[in-house]
């Protein structure tokens with residue numbers, strides 16, 4: 001059984017900043033708490049995580065289509081979904097030190113963990129987690145709107161649009177990747193819990209009698225996705241929710257959990273939402289949100305199985321799972337053993353020296369690979385330091401152009417995990433890399 005590794009947390013936060021994965025937002029103004037910007041490498045990693053999800057959930061399936069719904073949304077949606085009434089956390093204030101806490105997260109519901117005083121809490125108040133703003137130029141006449149706290153409702157309110165235009169029939173799914181916003185009371189653990197984050201969600205609409213079977217199918221399929229992308233099986237588990245943990249809409253949920261540096265925690269929830277959402281929106285809007293099965297002559301409201309993952313959280317988990325340190329010749333080598341599909345750069349082109357004589361050939365090599373793979377070009381520092389830098393950011397292959405290249409039209413290709421090197425002629429380089437990178 002793997003143990004939580006608290007030191008790994010600091011190493012990942014440090015690496016993220018030092019190498020340009022994740023920066024504190026508004027840093028030049030002192031930093032905007034629990035908000036993050038994805039740097040040159042982070043944006044590539046995040047995009048690769050989202051692409052891998054989209055490929056598996058949409059591209060490789062005949063029964064799932066995509067959607068990109070708006071973030072701004074009217075209150076009717078959240079009234080019907082239950083978020084206005086239920087999407088809240090119970091808050092208490094300490095009358096001694098003014099600290100604010102989530103009642104349900106306190107070890108002792110009577111004692112303030114900040115100042116240690118007992119019996120000084122105010123009555124618990126429900127704090128709604130949705131960000132509210134106004135649409136229109138004049139505040140007092142403008143309409144209230146909300147930033148969506150999940151992407152899921154976009155799929156429910158477009159159910160009929162998609163059904164009528166895509167010629168799909170249950171079982172079929174609608175998938176979406178996008179930003180969501182929650183006014184979290186206890187954001188923290190770096191990008192694990194933030195107020196602005198990205199989700200990857202899919203609503204799979206099924207005949208009611210097939211819901212259990214599809215719930216089990218998606219639990220397994222989602223576990224397989226993480227494993228296929230290189231997450232170690234002993235750092236991943238599927239944990240069914242207890243009854244008292246279930247969301248207001250769910251009749252069954254399992255979490256995919258990862259062994260984070262602080263212990264097991266959630267990456268994704270797979271929920272059996274029943275017909276709750278379509279029924280709620282049909283009742284509130286007066287529109288029919290059901291399906292008429294011509295074969296059986298039956299009309300029914302599909303049930304929904306929802307695999308809902310966090311893109312930003314998952315990207316961080318892949319970083320943590322890939323991080324490795326090994327001793328090589330008495331030195332510690334840090335290497336991100338990321339699956340090739342997730343690595344920010346697939347190839348780095350490294351001219352051995354900055355001398356002008358190598359530059360044209362090194363550019364030629366960069367031009368050869370850049371159309372097919374995201375590539376880095378680096379001519380600073382010694383070759384050893386550049387290899388170390390590429391290992392630390394997870395680049396699977398370094399291609400070195402040296403003085404011999406000018407004579408033999410061949411380059412040295414070094415593989416990240418084994419550090420093995422091959423001499424490959426330039427006219428075979430693309431094939432060599434394609435065989436290994438796909």
Ligand code: GAP
Nearest residue numbers: 150152192193194197267268269308309310313
């Ligand atoms: N539509 C269902 C839904 O939104 P959720 O469990 O609240 O379910 C799904 O969210 C996933 O979104 C979580 O498993 C997590 O990965 C991610 N997520 C939720 N809140 C987050 C936050 N504040 N920061 C980062 N990721 C978050």
